[in-house]
Amino acid sequence: MRKINPKDFTRATRGTSREINRQIVLTLIRTHQPVSRADLARLMETNRANITLLVNELLEEKLVREGARGSLRVPGRKPTFLYINSAKGVAIGLDVRASRTYMMVTDSIGKQIGEIVSFATRFEPAEFVASLGWQVRKALSEVGVKSCDGIGIVFPGMVDRESGVVINAPKLGWKYVPLIEMLEKEFEGTEIHLENSGRACALSQIWSTRGDVHGRNDSVFVSVSDGVGVGVVINGELLRGKHNTAGEFGHIPLSIDGPQCSCGAHGCWEAYISNLATLSRYFGRDVSRRQPEAIEAIEFTIEDLITRARGGDSKALTALHSAARYLGLGLASVINAIDPSFVYIGGEITEAWDLIESQVREAIKERTLTRELGRTSIRIVPAVEHPRLRGAIALVTAPAFAAPKVA
Amino acid sequence: MRKINPKDFTRATRGTSREINRQIVLTLIRTHQPVSRADLARLMETNRANITLLVNELLEEKLVREGARGSLRVPGRKPTFLYINSAKGVAIGLDVRASRTYMMVTDSIGKQIGEIVSFATRFEPAEFVASLGWQVRKALSEVGVKSCDGIGIVFPGMVDRESGVVINAPKLGWKYVPLIEMLEKEFEGTEIHLENSGRACALSQIWSTRGDVHGRNDSVFVSVSDGVGVGVVINGELLRGKHNTAGEFGHIPLSIDGPQCSCGAHGCWEAYISNLATLSRYFGRDVSRRQPEAIEAIEFTIEDLITRARGGDSKALTALHSAARYLGLGLASVINAIDPSFVYIGGEITEAWDLIESQVREAIKERTLTRELGRTSIRIVPAVEHPRLRGAIALVTAPAFAAPKVA
DNA sequence: GTAATATGTTTACACATTAAACAAATTATT
């Protein structure tokens, strides 16, 4: 039950109904294509006349295109299939990580074009921007276009999406860097979007065409990697907060006297379950103390740890089980707080899900408040789905399909 | 940017625009009354013609009434003032607490009628229902009506608003009690709403006529009492979650090895800052171990502790400061997670806010991730505003003013 | 070739916002 904000509301004008239905039609074509006008009329429980008018408008704006005629097995005129017109342009998605930066090129509805490429991440902001400029232009020329619809960047740290400032990215050693401002000079006239890793993963779940995240399905995305990023989806919308920093469940404590975290505080969830924390427990020393520049040089990764665990290294398995328990304890807090329909988990450690699931589940049950909460559905997002890159792309492509602001 | 749910959306029909504007007019009359048609036209940036039509419809439905003519100092026809028509019925709000139950009667827009009354809370469900029936009928007959618009009940524990079941209320020793089902037999034909204390407080903030909680102002309400109730407002809407149990920040841990909590787990925030926890620290023993039936018999309350602290009892002041620190540490987690515009705090301990504010602030700064988060605005809700009772009333009166579901 | 059937378009209508003209009520001015 939403309250109408008496200081900032949107009145319904003559065109409001049309705007609403237009966006619904666009969304339905996106999620159901190929789809005919008659199909849309049935899906929306309206008559074909209305759909014709709406679709013709979308056709004129070249947002939608007509495709081949379908073939029915029953008697009757063949339907004309409709598609989102993706021939318009391309979108660039960038996943910046401490070691390397990954790049994906898609058409304007997020369908991948070519291969994902990666290059070393520069730690000096100016160099970073220059290398991005070079790489993006190279990728665009390979696709055969000069410009793109927009660039979405996912950053491993705290960012303010609105101002475009990287507030704090300990992994790169950045504090209050006006990244978008710098990039706008590099890519003049191109829209650039910035988002935090965890929230971007959540975005990718919202806007994936398959899309089981919407409406009354509140959900949480937890990305476990060098850090712990969390994105929360409420009412089909990403929770952003006043300063665009909402979702930092990574720094709720398990024990306020626990190990020191990269954020400066003690005992954060992240300090227990980040890849470095798990590796530290395995090696019995503090790997996290290294300087950011040296991260790339660490040869032994969490994947190696998982391989060893599978190979029979009981110490490695113990380290994973320990991480699993802490993961579950923290998830319990998230579940108690948000009561989501789904919790999505991404990150390298999910490769070992079969080894750790029971430990995670047990820890969740231990600290959730009801039986139902303890049974909250958990879904693993495999790395091959590239949730961060998909989230970066969604930053560019999603706005066209968003619900109109009403009332 | 909200996604349209392709499996469950609401198409705009011929009447949608009117429905939207009707609700806006209703909301504006509620928040701005007394207000004229011309005022509404200016507020909505539309012409008076449209307002006339909308208002006449509301007048016919007797949702709105015309009042006295206003007097302008400028030349021109005097405006006819409009009001929400509250002469329709009455709403009952009930705040159930471990010791006593409080009851408020209001008109249909939530304006208090008569005095707040209280009576002992019965712990046996059937007795509880019977006593409620008696008290409500008594109150209604005193106001001179036979029935009411609805009854809103606020419960100190975990409830499922939809099914109307009290899932777990340790303070009363209730588990899975189908309260609404039982009450519907007692009050045939009357709408009965059930909500958790913390969330009800949040509701009262959303729907208070003053209403600084709306739209882009996400906010959190923390009610510190026998337990810790938390309500989260996102997008002008209360966060409910899949099982209607969202917002249980009271059970995020400060230390997973900390003192035992009433929920069974260890080291929950609640176990550090509930009134009983604070009293326990003062007395150096475990007050929380008492049976629920005995709670009413505890003579020494948190208010007494505050009085002693003000009187110079340094042990009492230490206990308060300790609670303040834990309060702040937990608030930091809430702020990191939600990044709200405002945090509202209610409960007995707020009477000592002048004594504890600096400790709370310091603890918040210690664990929040950015300067901005550390400065998140905190507002004290004094007990005289009866946030729980107002929330109970809002359960009944708010639906009439809610935004229509669109797209 | 004809009937049946489904798709997509057109037409007429109902209902909403909206702009402009109008009636009503009040104050200031002559």
Add this chain to the structure above:
DNA sequence: AATAATTTGTTTAATGTGTAAACATATTAC
């Protein structure tokens, strides 16, 4: 006291929606 100016609230006509029914078009089955 009469008139002009001004504001409120209503009416009228215009315009843009959704909606129902009729219609044209295309295809299959007989």
